[in-house]
Amino acid sequence: MDTQTLTKSLFVTSVVAVFTISTPALADGVSAGTLIENTASATYDDGDTTRTVDSNTVTVRVDELLDVTTTSLDSGPIGAQPGEVVLTYEITNKGNGPEAYLLTANPTVAGNDFDTAIVAVAIDTNGNGTYDPGVDEILTAPLITPELAAEEAITVFVIATVPDGVIDGQASEVELLAEAVTGTGAPGTTFAGQGVDGGDAIVGSTGASASASGSMIVGIATVDLDKSVSLLDPFGGTGAVPGTVATFTITATVSGSGSVDNFVVTDAIPAGTTYAAGTLALDGAGLTDASGDDAGEASDADGISVDLGTVAAGSVHEITFDVTID
Ligand SMILES: [Ca+2]
Ligand SMILES: [Ca+2]
Ligand SMILES: [Ca+2]
Incomplete structure (x- = not known):
């Protein structure tokens, strides 16, 4: 040196x-x-x-990291009845570059009391968090989201059908899987040259794949109508003779969960009898025979009609009216 x-x-x-x-x-x-x-x-x-x-x-x-999360945006099991149900999810690009995701909706989740049928998967095109038929874009197969920027999230709707025959309280889940279109795999898996600007795309800690389940619970109100009759003949007995007054009692029981709407009970006046004017009653309170003034209307020609409106499960209503045997 x-x-x-x-x-x-x-x-x-x-x-x-x-x-x-x-x-x-x-x-x-x-x-x-x-x-x-x-x-x-x-x-x-x-x-x-x-x-x-x-x-x-x-x-x-x-390099481009491929990461994704999927979450259910429903605050809990959503109420369901036979027919259409919409579950809401959020997909978030947790990578550091733009990426689109392949979506798969799986209605057959272990533990389901019943399985739904998937009708469509849609994205929240207008960004209001609610599925708007005709506005929010329904994805066509393969179900691929638009490309999301890093940290961008998108709301996804899964529209499914609840089958007939389900009973109150049964539950079901639908799992939504999102997979990076570039590829998935163990963390560290590299897709050479497939990242931004020709860099590599490398699978991150999520495996570039994430799923979440949305759940539903069946809330069905069922209606049971029971009709009975008691007779009072002109002699104070219970014979069915001309002049006997027959009092009909219709008991409407709504059970299960939820409620029924526009619940209207009707009954015709039996042939051979005549409606006893002013006898229609709901839960012991008299209703007028005229229409439009209260829940009930009655006439010999048209029978009785009582509009109970919306009735919650767990309610029982009793409708009574008299006829006289001709
Ligand atoms: Ca990418
Ligand atoms: Ca929307
Ligand atoms: Ca009335």
Whole structure:
């Protein structure tokens, strides 16, 4: 080692690494395709002169990480009845580059009391969180979301059909799976050249695949109508003779859960009898025979009609009216 070299090595006063990123970092990581450049720099005194020497610049292009999460946006099991049901999910691109996701809706989840049939998978095109038929785009097979930017989320609806024959309280789940279209696999799996700007795409900790289940519970109100009659003949007995007054009692029982709407009970006046004016009653309270003034109307020609409106499960209503045997 000559004297000059020794002097240089002794008088190196600082080494500075310059670290630059060409685009701002995201909260959850540097964007795919970002160039990270690193140049080392040293200064030293060479006699009376301070000199600087730079290393070559090392450039690293950030690869694309493939990550995704799926969550159910329903706050709990949604109420369901035979017919259409809509479950709501959110897919979030947790990677650092743009990616689209292949969706699969699975209605046959272990533990289901019944399985729904998938009708369609739609995205919330107008972004209001609610499925709007005719507005929100129904995906066609293969079911692939639009490309989501890093950290972008999309709301997805699964429209399914609850079969006939389900009973109150039965539950079912539908699982929605989202898989990165570039590929999935064990964390670290690399898809060479398939990331942003020709960089690699590398599977992240989620496996680039995520699923969530939405659940439903059947809430069915069932209606039972029971009709009975009691007779009072003109002699104080229970014979069915001309002049006997027959009092009909219709008991409407709504059970299960939920409610029924527009619940109207009607009954014709039997042939050979005549309606006894002013005898229609609901739960012991008289109703007028006229229409439009209360829940009931009655006439010999048209029979009786009582509009109970919306009736919650667990309710019992009793309708009574009299006829006289001709
Ligand atoms: Ca991508
Ligand atoms: Ca919508
Ligand atoms: Ca009336």
